[in-house]
Amino acid sequence: MADGASAVLVQRRRRRQTAGPRTPGRVRGDRPLAVLAAVFTLAQLVLVRPVLGLGWDEIVYVSQVTSHHPAAFFSAPRSRGVSLLAAPVASWSSSVPLLRVYLALLSGLALYLALRAWRGLFPTRVLVVGGALFASLWMTLFYGPQAMPNYWVAIGALISVGCFLRLRAERPCARLLWGLAAGAALMAWMRPTDAVHVAAPLLVLALARRHWRALLVLAAGLAAGAVPWVIEAYVGYGGLAQRLAEASRIQGGLGWQIAVDDQLRSLGGRALCRPCTGSMPNPLVTLWWFALPVLAGLALVVAVRARRPAPTLVPLACATTAALPYLFMIGYAAPRFLQPAYALLALPVADALWHLVRTRGGAWRPVAATIVALCLAGHLAAQLAVLNGVVSRNTESRRDWDRTAAALHRLGVRAPCLLTGHEAIPIGYYTGCSSGATSGNNENITVTDILRSARRIPVAHLAPAGGTPPRYARSWPVHRISDLDVRVAPRP
Numbered sequence: 001m002a003d004g005a006s007a008v009l010v011q012r013r014r015r016r017q018t019a020g021p022r023t024p025g026r027v028r029g030d031r032p033l034a035v036l037a038a039v040f041t042l043a044q045l046v047l048v049r050p051v052l053g054l055g056w057d058e059i060v061y062v063s064q065v066t067s068h069h070p071a072a073f074f075s076a077p078r079s080r081g082v083s084l085l086a087a088p089v090a091s092w093s094s095s096v097p098l099l100r101v102y103l104a105l106l107s108g109l110a111l112y113l114a115l116r117a118w119r120g121l122f123p124t125r126v127l128v129v130g131g132a133l134f135a136s137l138w139m140t141l142f143y144g145p146q147a148m149p150n151y152w153v154a155i156g157a158l159i160s161v162g163c164f165l166r167l168r169a170e171r172p173c174a175r176l177l178w179g180l181a182a183g184a185a186l187m188a189w190m191r192p193t194d195a196v197h198v199a200a201p202l203l204v205l206a207l208a209r210r211h212w213r214a215l216l217v218l219a220a221g222l223a224a225g226a227v228p229w230v231i232e233a234y235v236g237y238g239g240l241a242q243r244l245a246e247a248s249r250i251q252g253g254l255g256w257q258i259a260v261d262d263q264l265r266s267l268g269g270r271a272l273c274r275p276c277t278g279s280m281p282n283p284l285v286t287l288w289w290f291a292l293p294v295l296a297g298l299a300l301v302v303a304v305r306a307r308r309p310a311p312t313l314v315p316l317a318c319a320t321t322a323a324l325p326y327l328f329m330i331g332y333a334a335p336r337f338l339q340p341a342y343a344l345l346a347l348p349v350a351d352a353l354w355h356l357v358r359t360r361g362g363a364w365r366p367v368a369a370t371i372v373a374l375c376l377a378g379h380l381a382a383q384l385a386v387l388n389g390v391v392s393r394n395t396e397s398r399r400d401w402d403r404t405a406a407a408l409h410r411l412g413v414r415a416p417c418l419l420t421g422h423e424a425i426p427i428g429y430y431t432g433c434s435s436g437a438t439s440g441n442n443e444n445i446t447v448t449d450i451l452r453s454a455r456r457i458p459v460a461h462l463a464p465a466g467g468t469p470p471r472y473a474r475s476w477p478v479h480r481i482s483d484l485d486v487r488v489a490p491r492p
Helices: 002-019 024-047 056-062 081-090 096-116 124-135 138-143 150-169 174-190 192-208 212-236 240-250 260-266 283-305 310-328 335-358 364-410 424-431 447-454
Strands: 418-421 434-436 459-464 478-481 484-488
Touching: 024 096, 024 124, 024 138, 024 364, 056 081, 056 424, 081 096, 081 150, 081 174, 096 124, 096 150, 124 138, 124 335, 138 150, 138 335, 138 364, 150 174, 150 192, 150 212, 150 310, 150 335, 174 192, 174 212, 192 212, 192 310, 192 335, 212 240, 260 283, 260 310, 260 335, 283 310, 283 335, 283 364, 310 335, 335 364, 364 424, 364 478, 364 484, 418 424, 418 447, 424 434, 447 459
Parallel strands: 418 434, 418 459
Antiparallel strands: 459 484, 478 484
8 A cells, every 4th residue: 555655656746847847946037037027017118108109000000900990001011910919908998008008018928928938948047138138129118018010029939939949858748839839820920921031940940850749830820820811811912922912012022132221220219211311320329239140159159069059049040030031131121120030139149148257267257247247238228318219209200190180170170081191091090080092002092982082071181291282182272280281172
């Protein structure tokens, strides 16, 4: 009887060891990650301000799921993931501060879960520093509480790559397989093409090493996330190839185009650099960008010497394939495009920095630690300075849209109504109107439809002051609102 009880106890102990119980050490290892996520969430709420109005792209995504505003035109490159992410709040409330708080909390929780996916691949100190490096970038802080896709592609990339590496290093378990599938689905849900770019090295590695289970789970996750986008391609565009071609046209034609200098210019705080002209930002703002490849190379050397190359080499490969299209295949830039690459680079770079400050060598160690600390402090100061300028400019531009909307209301342009012309999408949202364009990337209406609408509802055309209006609006009475000429269609 005693022998049987002993055997049962031994079997239970083995099961607990295989399942990886949450020992006090593991709990303590999670606490720094939780603190980092909490600080990141608080920083978003303090620095970005929940009262910041919705931006142009946010309006397109949020208007798809709200009943308070007409849906804006949804172009071919976009995916419905962001709309569904915002739906739990936007579907019943028009409160922007509430949406901002919800997204900030969600983005902080997501960062915590993404870093946890890397436990065992890097020490906790590396995960904390890497997470802080990514979270302190101005574009991460700015877009974390916004209804935009790129941050969430970055989170999905961290989760999928971390779970993939752990599947190779540990015994496969359901938790890691679900994590791999969820990370891949999240990426594809937000931006299917970006998901393919990030996952390409993982697919190749799984195929080469014959990790069939990881390969199938990764492919299933990508497919599950991309299903709505593919279905919409066949329903609304005539097929997947046609939608990809339309998306390429809207983005200026994908092909060999060097956008490295455009990305550098955008680091100074330009949310969208199209066309990307003007001078380069202060070198203190862009220095970190040039340090990234150097530190990534050092991280790879350190990993190879320590005979653990995979946790460094694989995220570097995924970061490279994620960044290449935005550096060499598109004719404009936005800092948020490279967020997945920055997230994947952050952990190897943090490993390299820890190697520098922990290198044995007498007097060199405190000197290296001081230099690294000063560089990181300067980098943080530069990021916060850029963020402050970005928030101020965007706050003012969105207040301009709100003031224009109030002036349109005084002219009698109230919902239901239709706006066309310059910035019709954002001003239309703030006014409560539908928006229409007869040409360009957001073409969704004809002149006949506009004139027909003018017989039923208020219709107005917006143009920069002194600009030439389209033929259908030339006879309409013109009003000056700020720097816009607003022509309001006469009511029958």
